[in-house]
Amino acid sequence: MHVLVTGGAGFIGSHTVAHLLTDGYRVSVIDNFSNSSPESLRRVANLVGKSPELYNIDLLDAPALKNVFESLRPDAVIHFAGLKAVGESVAQPLRYYRNNVTGTLNLLEAMEAVDCRTLVFSSSATVYGESTALPLLETTPRSATNPYGRTKLHIEEMLEELAASDPRWAIANLRYFNPVGAHESGDIGEDPQGIPNNLMPFVAQVAVGVREKVSVFGGDYPTVDGTGVRDYIHVVDLAAGHLAALNYLQGSKGAHVWNLGTGAGSSVLEVIDAFARVSKRPVPYQITDRRAGDVAENYADPEKARLDLGWKAERGLEQMVGDMWRWQSQNPTGFPDREFGTMSDQELNEFIRGE
Numbered sequence: 001m002h003v004l005v006t007g008g009a010g011f012i013g014s015h016t017v018a019h020l021l022t023d024g025y026r027v028s029v030i031d032n033f034s035n036s037s038p039e040s041l042r043r044v045a046n047l048v049g050k051s052p053e054l055y056n057i058d059l060l061d062a063p064a065l066k067n068v069f070e071s072l073r074p075d076a077v078i079h080f081a082g083l084k085a086v087g088e089s090v091a092q093p094l095r096y097y098r099n100n101v102t103g104t105l106n107l108l109e110a111m112e113a114v115d116c117r118t119l120v121f122s123s124s125a126t127v128y129g130e131s132t133a134l135p136l137l138e139t140t141p142r143s144a145t146n147p148y149g150r151t152k153l154h155i156e157e158m159l160e161e162l163a164a165s166d167p168r169w170a171i172a173n174l175r176y177f178n179p180v181g182a183h184e185s186g187d188i189g190e191d192p193q194g195i196p197n198n199l200m201p202f203v204a205q206v207a208v209g210v211r212e213k214v215s216v217f218g219g220d221y222p223t224v225d226g227t228g229v230r231d232y233i234h235v236v237d238l239a240a241g242h243l244a245a246l247n248y249l250q251g252s253k254g255a256h257v258w259n260l261g262t263g264a265g266s267s268v269l270e271v272i273d274a275f276a277r278v279s280k281r282p283v284p285y286q287i288t289d290r291r292a293g294d295v296a297e298n299y300a301d302p303e304k305a306r307l308d309l310g311w312k313a314e315r316g317l318e319q320m321v322g323d324m325w326r327w328q329s330q331n332p333t334g335f336p337d338r339e340f341g342t343m344s345d346q347e348l349n350e351f352i353r354g355e
C-alpha cells in the first residue's frame, strides 16, 4: 500500500513515516520544510534502513500538488502539514486560514482527481475549546478559542461534509491531546524554532541548559497542585494510532473521529519533577500569571479508539520524559542548521538516502 504523508518531515510526521516504513508501506512525503528539516527523514532512513520518496511542495501550490498526485497515485493520505502556534494564529489569522484550510482544500481536490479517497487527518483536542466536562469524549461539543483551533474545526467540518456528499470517502479525524516524547533512539524528536510555546520542549531546554528557568503559568488552578493538568501522549503511541486508523478505514467508509490520548493527566509540576529526576539536572521554575486561554485541566476518554481501533497508549510519563531527554541531550540545539532551499527533489532524496 502506498501512503502519501503531508508534513512528513515534522515531529509527528517523521515518527509516523518511520512506523509506516517499518511495517512495509511505500511512503511518499510532501513537505515545504517551513517548520521542519529533511534531516529528520535522513535519520528515519538511517534508523529503519528504508527511505520515503520526498517532494518539496507547498500545499498552496495547487498545480504542483495535482502533478505529484497524478504521477504517484497513492492509495491513502495522512495529512499533518499545517501551522500550529496558537499565539501566532491570533496575530496572523489570514495566514492560518490560508495555509491550513486552503492547503487542505487543495489537497482534497488533488486526491479526488486521482480517485484517492482515504484520508487520516491530524486534528487536535483544541476543538473541545474551553470545555470543562471531563473526560473529553468525541461527542463533547466543539468550539474554538483562537484561529489555529478554528482551522482544525473548519477542516473537521469540511471533511464530514465531504464524506456525507460522496460515500466513497473514508476519513479519520484524529484528535491529539498533548504530543511529547521522542523516538527511543534519541535520533528524531521535536525541534521547535525559537522559544518553544509548549511546556515539554521548554522544560527539556531548561534541563539541558539552553534556557534558564520554566515559567509555570498559574499556581492557583483547582487541580492536584494548583498547576495546569494535561493529557500528554508519547509521539510513538500517536504514530501507532495513525496506522490503526488507516487500517480501520480499509473496511469502513464515511467520516470517523477518535481521541488519541492516554486518559490520564499530569500537572506542570509533575512534568518538571519527572524531568529533573530523569535528567538528574536541576529544572528551576517560577510560578507566574495564568496564560490567557488556558483551561485548568483536560484529558481524553480514549475508550472509542480502544474499542474501534484496538489502539491504546502504552507509554507513561517516565518514558515520555526519558525519551525526550535522550533526544534533547544528544541534540541540544535540535537538528543541525543546513541550507536546503536550493536543493532539487533529486538532491533532497539523495541526501536523505545518504548518497
Ligand code: UD1
Binding pocket: 086, 087, 124, 125, 126, 149, 177, 178, 179, 197, 198, 199, 200, 202, 214, 215, 216, 217, 218, 227, 228, 229, 230, 268, 291, 292, 293, 294
Ligand atoms: C497548546 C495549545 C493548543 C494546542 C497544543 C498543541 C494554547 C492555549 N493551547 O495546548 O491549542 O493544540 O498546545 O500541542 O496554547 N505551561 C507552563 N509554562 C510554559 C508552557 C506551558 O506552565 O512555558 C503550562 C500551560 O499553562 C498548560 C501546560 O503547561 O497548563 C501545557 O501547555 P502547552 O504545552 O502549551 O499545551 P496546551 O496549552 O495544552
